[in-house]
Amino acid sequence: MESITTGPFVMRSTCRYCQGTRMYIKHKCTECEGKGSTVQRKKVTIPVPAGIEDGQTVRMSVGNKELFVTFRVEKSDYFKRDGADVHTEADISVSQAILGGTVRIQGLYEDHTLQVMPGTSSHTKIRLSGKGMKKVNGYGHGDHYVTFKISVPKHLNNKQKALITAYAELEEDTPGQIMGVTYKTDGKSGEMPFAGSEAKTQGKYSDDDGVPGFLSKIKRAIFG
Incomplete structure (x- = not known):
């Protein structure tokens, strides 16, 4: 005091x-003008914890001070994240969906070869246990969920179209009608009538009743 x-x-x-x-x-x-400290700019290296989520804040010590860092995680065009779980989509062909097969996908840590079961429907989801993100506030990893999506071809050549049409004639649980396939009163299906030169070609591979059958369509598609 003075x-x-x-x-x-x-x-x-x-x-x-x-x-x-x-x-x-x-x-x-x-x-410092006698204050004992000065305000300076300094670059520090901050370790990123595995499995950190967008918006999470981490506290760390820098010298005698404490630093609070909020992370912003960049979004991925391939992976969709839900906590420690990740979701991806895998495209499969119509043949793979019907007959089964395998498909290779990209994972977080390695690629995976998945088994496609025969008769797989579109948007069927499978789980790869423990193949997701590391849990920040716990032990272990999340799961990787893969959704199958059937890729339907937009353009077919003549052979492919003939084979699909032949299969459509044998289909029994069609909910409605199929373009290019007509149903007669006796319950049998047949392709819509041809005109001109196509009618002559059709007659060469017709069944006894004049209607092209399953084998006839395959022969016509392969041999012309």
Whole structure:
């Protein structure tokens, strides 16, 4: 404290030199001005925890100070994240969906070869246990979910179209009608009638009743 006497009055105030700290620095530092620290910019390397999620904040020590870092995770065009679980899609052909097969997909840590069961429907989902993201607040990893999507061809050549049409004639649980296939009153199916030169070609591979059958269509598709 500092005392100032003015006549009969005595005033006390905070010391003008130490500002009440009881310490006085006669020769102050030109950088910190006696504060003991300065404000500086410094680049530090921050370790990224495995499995960190978007918006999570991590506290770490930098010297004598504590630093709070909020992470922003960039979105992926292939992986869709749900916590520690990831979701992806795998395209399969119509033949693979009907007959079965295998398909190779990209994983987080390695590629995987998946078994496609015969008769797989579109949007069938399978789980790869423990192949997801590492859990930040726990032990182990999440799961990797794969959704099969059947890729239907938009363009068919003549042989492919003939084979599909032949299969359509044998299909019994069609919910509606199929373009290019007509159904007669006796319950049998047949392709829509041809015209011109195609009618002559059709007659060469027709069954006894004049209607092209399953084998006839295959022969016509292969041999012309």
